[in-house]
Amino acid sequence: MEIGIYTLGDLGPNPHTGETISTSQRLREIIELGKLADDAGLDIFGIGEHHRLDYATSSPAIVLSAIAQVTERIKLTSTTSVLSTLDPVRLFEDFATLDQISNGRAEIIAGRGAFVESFPLFGYDLSDYDALFEENIKLLQQLNREEIVTWQGKFRSNLKNAMISPRPIQEELPIWIGVGGTPESAARAGRLGTGLALAILGGNPMHFKPLVDLYYQAAIEAGHSRDSLRVAVTGHTYIAKDTQQAKDEFYPYYSNYWAYVNKQRGMETRMSRSDFEHMASPETALFVGSPQQITEKILQQHELFGHQRFIAQMDIGGQSFSDVAKGLELFANEVVPIVRRETSK
Structure with missing residues (x-):
């Protein structure tokens, strides 16, 4: 399994100090985090796209x-590129240029986006939300x-x-479709x-x-080889030496994160500790706990989905960079080796 991390570059206040970094x-x-991920031997690093003052x-x-x-390796x-409002030519040439600069390491995860501010920004009608994506991905x-x-x-x-220039170093750029939970989007990726890429x-x-299942069914019906298909899973992740410590440390950041995300969507709601405890329970998809618990959750999902890639988002809610770096070290040293070993069997 390929394993990595991604960031959306959110600019949230630190819940303990109230300060927001520039x-x-x-x-x-973010650049330093990418370097740390490479030094730690992770496989993939992703960056999201938002057009708001509270994202970088x-x-x-x-x-x-x-x-x-x-x-180096x-x-x-992108996690993800909002393809409904991006010019596909510009997007492809940007990432082909990245592929040249990085010596063949560029990929694109394209999605419709969780926010809609890019539609008026670039002059598109929100009623064309899906039709724009369908045309642009093709x-x-x-x-x-x-x-x-x-x-x-x-x-x-x-x-x-x-003439579409430059051409990437790779024969073709790997392209994924990011899906939040819509069956139509999963079927489109297969078709x-x-x-x-499941969020x-x-x-x-x-x-x-x-x-x-729908993704694989649609792909096979469209004539694609099963061997050519790939599934990635992404998830919010926080790791500490033991699970109780992880939950105690992460709750202020996670509650803070959803408070400002919900505010961006016009809702004034905060996450209670009991709601957080339920979200972080062993049978759920939120990766909060000790290295052992995080490992178990990843492997349980692998048994369920058979996916080839896992990407963790570790830097949300206004955490300090030192805390994120500490979590990355635990992830790379105590989770990744076991997951790779077990999924390679």
Whole structure:
């Protein structure tokens, strides 16, 4: 199994001090986190895209290019690129450039996005939310296959013998579709033969099994080889020496995280400790606990989904960089080796 970490670059206040770090400091810390992940031997590092003042990363390709300069082997991906409002040509050329800079380490996870601020920002109608994504993902795949592209669609200007430059070092960029819980999105990933990246942020993982089954069914019906299909699972993660310590330390950050995310969506709600305890219980998808418990949860999900990649989000809720780095060290040293060993059997 490939294992890595990702960040959305959120700029939340530290719940203990009330202080929020600057965008420039957050970006420097993200670059350093990518270097630490590479040094620790992780396989993948991802950066999300948001167009808000309370997030630091509106352009994953630029930040990943900076990380490419201080890393050697780790794969670099968006988590995710909001393809409904991105020009597929611009997205492909940005990540093909990243692939050249990183010597063949670029990937794209494309999604429809959990926020909608990019629609008015780039002049798109929210009522075209799904149709935009469908058109753009198909064009992105064609750009990935062909150097000279002729194409006609509804939402952007047509292409006639357009040269798409640069070409990536890889024969094709790996493209995944990020899915939060929509059956139609899982089926689309299968139908188009992309990877499936599941964002499982809570609840019972069993609820996501039908999405994986639907992905494989749609792919096989569309004529794609089972061997070419890939599933990734992502999840919020916090690790400490023992589970009680992990829950005690993480609750203020996690409650804080959902407080400002819900506020961004127009809701004034906070997570109670009892709700958090339920979310962090052994049978749920929230990865909070000792290295042993985190390992067990990853392996339980692997038995359920048979996925090839796990990506943890470890830096949410206004945590200090030193705390995130400490969690990464535990993850890399005490979780990853066991997961790799057990999943390679």
